[in-house]
Amino acid sequence: MELTQEYDDLIHTVRDFAQSVVAPVSAKHDAEHSFPYEVVDQMGKMGLFGLPFPEEYGGMGGDYFALSLALEELAKVDQSVAVTVEAGVSLGAMPIYRFGSQEQKQRWLPDLTSGRALAGFGLTEPGAGSDAGATATTAVDDGDSWIINGAKQFITNSGTSITSNVTVTAVTGTKPDGRKEISTIIVPSGTPGFTAEPAYNKVGWNASDTHPLTFTDVRVPKENLLGTRGRGYANFLSILDEGRIAIAALATGVAQGCVDESVKYATQRQSFGQPIAQYQSVSFAIARMEARAHTARTAYYDAAAKMLAGKPFKKEASIAKMVASEAAMDNARVATQIHGGYGFMNDYVVARHYRDSKILEIGEGTTEVQLMLIARELGL
Ligand SMILES: Cc1cc2nc3c(=O)[nH]c(=O)nc-3n(C[C@H](O)[C@H](O)[C@H](O)COP(=O)(O)OP(=O)(O)OC[C@H]3O[C@@H](n4cnc5c(N)ncnc54)[C@H](O)[C@@H]3O)c2cc1C
Numbered sequence: 001m002e003l004t005q006e007y008d009d010l011i012h013t014v015r016d017f018a019q020s021v022v023a024p025v026s027a028k029h030d031a032e033h034s035f036p037y038e039v040v041d042q043m044g045k046m047g048l049f050g051l052p053f054p055e056e057y058g059g060m061g062g063d064y065f066a067l068s069l070a071l072e073e074l075a076k077v078d079q080s081v082a083v084t085v086e087a088g089v090s091l092g093a094m095p096i097y098r099f100g101s102q103e104q105k106q107r108w109l110p111d112l113t114s115g116r117a118l119a120g121f122g123l124t125e126p127g128a129g130s131d132a133g134a135t136a137t138t139a140v141d142d143g144d145s146w147i148i149n150g151a152k153q154f155i156t157n158s159g160t161s162i163t164s165n166v167t168v169t170a171v172t173g174t175k176p177d178g179r180k181e182i183s184t185i186i187v188p189s190g191t192p193g194f195t196a197e198p199a200y201n202k203v204g205w206n207a208s209d210t211h212p213l214t215f216t217d218v219r220v221p222k223e224n225l226l227g228t229r230g231r232g233y234a235n236f237l238s239i240l241d242e243g244r245i246a247i248a249a250l251a252t253g254v255a256q257g258c259v260d261e262s263v264k265y266a267t268q269r270q271s272f273g274q275p276i277a278q279y280q281s282v283s284f285a286i287a288r289m290e291a292r293a294h295t296a297r298t299a300y301y302d303a304a305a306k307m308l309a310g311k312p313f314k315k316e317a318s319i320a321k322m323v324a325s326e327a328a329m330d331n332a333r334v335a336t337q338i339h340g341g342y343g344f345m346n347d348y349v350v351a352r353h354y355r356d357s358k359i360l361e362i363g364e365g366t367t368e369v370q371l372m373l374i375a376r377e378l379g380l
Contacts, residue, residue: 012065014073017046018081021373026078027347032285033199035160036207039081044115046086063196064090064242065304068249072297075253076260077261077349079356080214081252087156087208088112092119095167095184099227099235104186120158122168122187122213123236126151130369132169133233137215139185145219146172146185148194152213155365159211160197163189166213168248169232184232186224193218205354241314243364244321247262247308248300251324251360254353255293258335261350262286264338282338289331296324316375322370325360332357370371 022039027304029036043049051067053059060066067089075082093112096104096119111117123198128134137150146171152158158166165188173181187194243338263286266277276282303316331355336343343350361367 007066007069010062011069011073013046014070015076016071017042018175022074022081023349026081026207026349026352028348029080030352031206033206035209036081036084037160037162038163040066040084040115041119043081043085047114049093050113051091052089053109053113057097057105058113059109064245065301065308066254068246068300068304071131071246071250072253072256077249078255078354079250079254080205080254083193083205083208084118084157086243086250087121088115088118088248090162090246091121091239092157094242095121095235095239096186098239099184099231101223103223104226108165108186114342115376117162117164118157118160118209119164120166120213121236121239122152122155122158122166123240123325124153124155126153129153130366132236133180133182135169135171135180135182135233136170136323137170139172139183140337141172141222142219144222146170146222146224148187148215148220149186149220150215152215154200154210155213156185157209158213159199160209161219163196163209165189166194167226168213168215170228174230175230176352179191181230182233182237183229185220186222186225186226187215187220189207191218191220203358204352205359215319240364241317242307244317244370245303245313247360247364248296248303248311248317248324251321251328251357252293252296252300254328254357254360255289255331256295257288258331258350258353259289259293261348262289262335262338265342269340276338278374285334289334292327292331296320296327299323314365317376318373318377321365322367322374325357325367328353328357328360 018151047060050059051062052064055061071082096108139146139148167186171180172183189235195214269276299320303313303320306313335350336354
């Protein structure tokens, strides 16, 4: 994947923004578990939520690789902010752009691509995570409406004051072969019976918005069906294939951020009369971290290149997601060790990466799910 001048300019713009605007408020939002509305507002004005969408829907006319590069830079300093953009774009707006009617795109996308609004993607349920096909939420066809009942679990960006809607999977009938017919339906915020329950108390990603959702006789118009009836599950899975590249980019940013912080710290921190970087055990540990970050980046660049070229990229996206999330987790652990006791203090970015990184091996398909997908591509 060639880094053109445009991509390079984007990297530098987002890097400056992350350092000057995001980093100063990260520890505060993390400690207060508060959503960074002021940062989201600025990212919206910069066009980050519109990167891979055409200008006719308020987007920047870029592509998915541009989004990935931006996520890598944001995640170096703040995973909550990065995942707010990742989920907002690739899970919130993208399903509407890919599968929506012209009316749906015109109604929802301009606010989503400008960051004035956020949308959630409701696939996971209390009894359906990795096995997403076990969806139990139902949507009953009632003349000119759908009536939705059920619950969704762990839904990102679903309960902010600017959340405009959540797109959910629901069982809308039975297929001729007896399997569930799963469709996707847009549920606008504020629809009676649709509730974003109180936010979770999470281990990390404290400034990212995550809620359980409940649906009790929620009535939405028939035209809120997104895409073809019965294609909801397949459509959501294809959204997740792309999303894995974005999450891999985010995880690469974490892995690289841990390297950058460790290089800085190890050259300054003195022990036994010299900088700790002089000890080979420390410099080798950082060299290994750099190798992991580089491998993760190469993997997501490769997956993105295949996707943009219209080639099959499922296996590469799964490899990138797995390798990068493991790199993030490993680098966060080692970077914390290099920072000693300071690495255990939440004011330090490596401490937040230590808590925040674990979810990267779980969300948008666990490591085991990635292994299943890779094995399947190998015919196993
Ligand atoms: C902070 C956060 C944000 C999230 N955001 C969203 C969101 O916006 N939208 C959304 O829909 N979901 C979201 N999720 C849900 C997330 O995608 C799921 O948690 C994840 O897919 C795993 O599902 P589960 O938690 O039900 O675990 P389970 O599927 O129950 O898995 C438990 C364990 O069993 C393993 N396992 C399961 N099946 C197999 C198998 N066949 N072979 C081997 N091992 C297996 C898993 O790998 C895992 O280790 C979010 C989760 C969190 C924590």
